[in-house]
Amino acid sequence: MISYKNYTEKLRLLKEGKLSLVENVQNFLSRIEERKNLNAFTFLFAEEAIQKATEVELKIAVGSFGKLAGMVIAVKDVLAIKDKPLTCSSRILENFTSLYTATAVQKLLDEDAIIIGKTNCDEFAMGSSNENSAFGAVKNPLDETRVPGGSSGGSAVAVAANLCDVALGTDTGGSIRQPAAFCGIYGLKPTYGLVSRFGLTAFASSFDCIGPFANSVEDIALTLEVLAGQDKSDSTSINAEKKVYPNLLGNNKQKLKIGIPKEYFVEGLSLEIKEQIELVIHKLKELNFSIEEVSLPHTEFAIATYYILTTAEASSNLARFDGARYGYRSKQSSSLKEMYNASRSEGFGSEVKRRIMLGTYVLSSGYYDAYYKKAQKVRRKIKEDFVKVFSKIDVLLTPTTPTTAFKLGEKTSDPLEMYLSDIFTTSANLAGIPGINIPIGKDKNNLPIGLQLLANQFEEEKLLQLGSTITGEILII
DSSP states (O other), X not given: OOOOSSHHHHHHHHHXXXXXXXXXXXXXXXXXXXXXXXXXXXXXXXXXXXXXXXXXXXXXXXXXXXXXXXXEEEEETTBXXXXXXXXXXXXXXXXXXXXXXXXXXXXXXXXXXXXXXXXXXXXXXXXXXXXXXXXXXXXXXXXXXXXXXXXXXXXXXXXXXXXXXXXXXXXXXXXXXXXXXXHTSEEEEOOTTTBOOTTBOOSSTTTOEEEEEESSHHHHXXXXXXXXXXXXXXXXXXXXXXXOHHHHTTOOSSOOEEEEEGGGSOTTSOHHHHHHHHXXXXXXXXXXXXXXXXXXXXXXGHHHHHHHHHHHXXXXXXXXXXXXXXXXXXXXXXXXXXXXXXXXXXXXXXXXHHHHHHHHHHHSXXXXXXXXXXXXXXXXXXXXXXXXXXXXXXXXXXESOSSSOOBTTSSTTOHHHHHGGGTTTHHHHHHTOOEEEEEEEEOTTSOEEEEXXXXXXXXXXXXXXXXXXXXIIIXXX
């Protein structure tokens, strides 16, 4: 299989006739089969992918092709593709076929990308380890005894194991950035509203974001350019300034001001991760970047606030899965109420049930003000912390995760410990700001270490610029 470092190089090879797109897709399909033990894919679209490769090759030959012509992409199975399964890795949707295509996926198809298949994930995107799937756990390709992170673990693994060029995931509280860190790749959570959520099966509607995984900053930038934009089918999508992100990557003449939030370097952070990040900070100083310590004082409340609000929204969003209109229906019922109860009890996994019950509780009479309403106020405080900090600096630099990838089964019996895996990522979703994981090294067990960059709303180009600098000028020094 002919190798290439990013999509730009791949396209050049395709134009020069040095790379066959059909063979490229076939090679990906072969690798998926070879590494099927990773359990990254739930559905493959082999015939359609090869047929699309043939069509796109002809387009390239005549010089009339889209921005992503020949980019082979995997899609998390919470995003709709017409006439394809949409299971959300849940038994309750095991036989469901989508009637339409998500806007984000359609934008990729319109630019001649090739969708190779659907990836495994935590059920309804609820999880931090990709062990909560009806299709079984996904394994980390660098150490198959460890988790890949979640909930977009299948998408992260597909990119890290070279099973595709790029993958789409979703990020509600870190579900792109955390698995990207665990698998040693790049993963971007865009600003809330920058990418249409139409066709995404909702977990928590005011948090969910669609974003890309890739092996380079350049491919993240190009994919984001295609994904971004207002959509009349999604009332929460925003008419933001259209940016050509790949062209902005080299715009580093004016050094960005970098903030280091002291609340992210706390007890529980792996010493190896801390040391590796401190090394990057030291080298940024040598490159004359302005770096200062800052404070985000409400960070300590982020996890509690996140789980109160997201479970409340999940309780509401998942009420539609009742066995009556579509999806799994229990045969062990003699009345409508019994059918509802049995269908949901048998169709949902334990983590989804836990979050539905938590959400129903915090929304219930007598507890709404004490939990949900108060959490909304704290969310505002967390947002204000970021607004204040970004009035002085351009980018925040933090760890992505407190540890490297943990063992399969290590945290499944302790939900609270599992939830703390997202301690450094949930704040960005509460505030609606963009974040990216940058792989910066490995620990003593040869497991990837990730660094997180956060910017103000709709300033993704700053993340990409600094990420490009760290990758190109620091990690090669």
